[in-house]
Amino acid sequence: MTDHSVATVCAVIVSYHPEPAALSALVDALAAQVGAVVLVDNASSGDWQMRLGEAISGRGGAVLCQPCNRGLAGAQNIGIDWARAHGYRHVLLLDQDSMPGDGMVAALLAALQTLSASSRVAAVGPRFHDTREERHAPFVRLGFPLNRKLWCQSAGQTIACDFLISSGALMPIAVLDRVGPMDEGLFIDNVDLEWGFRARAQGYTLHGVCAATMHHCLGDARQALPLGLGQIVVHGPARLYYMMRNRIRLYRLSHTPRVWIAQDLPRVLVKLLLFGVLIGPRRRNLRCMFHGLWDGVRGRQGEAPAWLRETARSG
Structure with a gap:
């Protein structure tokens, strides 16, 4: 295999109670x-793993079923380790709710090879489209007080x-060998x-293709805000716990850009207002957001406590 061939790429999909057909x-x-x-x-339920495993293994891949929820970061690291052990030179990370466009991987790999000739590239990513939105999402450069949204003007x-x-x-x-694995302490959000x-702190660049x-x-889901203020992406209570806890962890890391921290602090108050006052279950x-902030201050890592996960599900 040459570095220019998509055969050097191993796709790593992380699933958690997925829709088997999708x-x-x-x-x-x-x-x-x-x-x-x-x-x-x-650790998903159901018998779909065996059927899908046969299809994947027949193409040279594998289904690695975990006995417990390892979180997004832990599962990604397991997949990356498998790819490394089997001689792949690149990994493509994917969530279960994503779908690549035609030729996506070839376009990413070609851009990676071209960009790597003049800079140290850590990763490249596609422009993505949430079907609930009217257009593709932009790429982002950090700024203060607001980020710069950079839209694709041409396919090139x-x-x-x-x-x-x-x-x-x-x-x-x-x-990945030099930068290091995904931070398993974060478990899911902000990984x-x-x-x-x-x-970026180690001198690498990131590029949208x-x-x-x-x-x-x-x-x-999406939910409309009052007074015609648009729509907001809605997350469940447990996910809000991780969002709040993990941002506190990022604040403490030396490689987190100070400009990101400065602009993120007001977002804490905005989320408390939106999901604690305007959007249920309030x-x-x-409760989950405040516990997330408290656990972030205490330095808790990994999966949320069992009582909180049960509270988030049952109320």
Whole structure:
């Protein structure tokens, strides 16, 4: 295999109680674009793993079923380790609710090879489209008080950015060896943000590739705000816990840009207002968010406490 071939790419999908038909469609879409697919499942129920495992292993990949929920970061690291052990030079990270466009991986790999000739590239990512939005999402450069949103103007563009969502990100194994694995202490939220900040602090660059496209769903749902103020991505109470806890952890890391911290602090108050006053379940949301902030101050890592997960589910 040469570094220019998509056969050097192993797709790492993380699943958690997925819709089996959608996950199977994702695997089928990836099969022709990468050298292998490895699915890391976080203790989901059902018998779909065996059926899908046969299809994946027949194409040279694997389904790695975990006995407990290892979180997004832990599962990604397990998949990355599998890819490294089997000789792959690149990994493509994907969530279960993503779908690559035609030729996405080839476009990402071509851009990575071109950009690497003149800079140290940590990762490249596609422009993604949430079907509930009217247009593709922009790439982002950090700024104060507001970030700069950079939109693709042509398919030939690559856009230097300050972070990429993990789903759709293509990374060389050699870079992961130097930057380090995903932070398993974060468990789920801000994993991609932290790794990108760490890579940037080590002198690497991140780039969006306009020729590569992907469909991806952000959040659990969308909800309209009062007074015609638009829509907001809605997350469940447990997810709000991780969002609050993990941002406190990022504040303490030396490689987190100070400008990001400065602009994120007001977002804490905004989220408390939105999900504690305007968007239900308000009481559960507030309880989980405040416990997230407190656990962040205390330095708690890993999975949320069992009582909180049960509270988030049952109220």
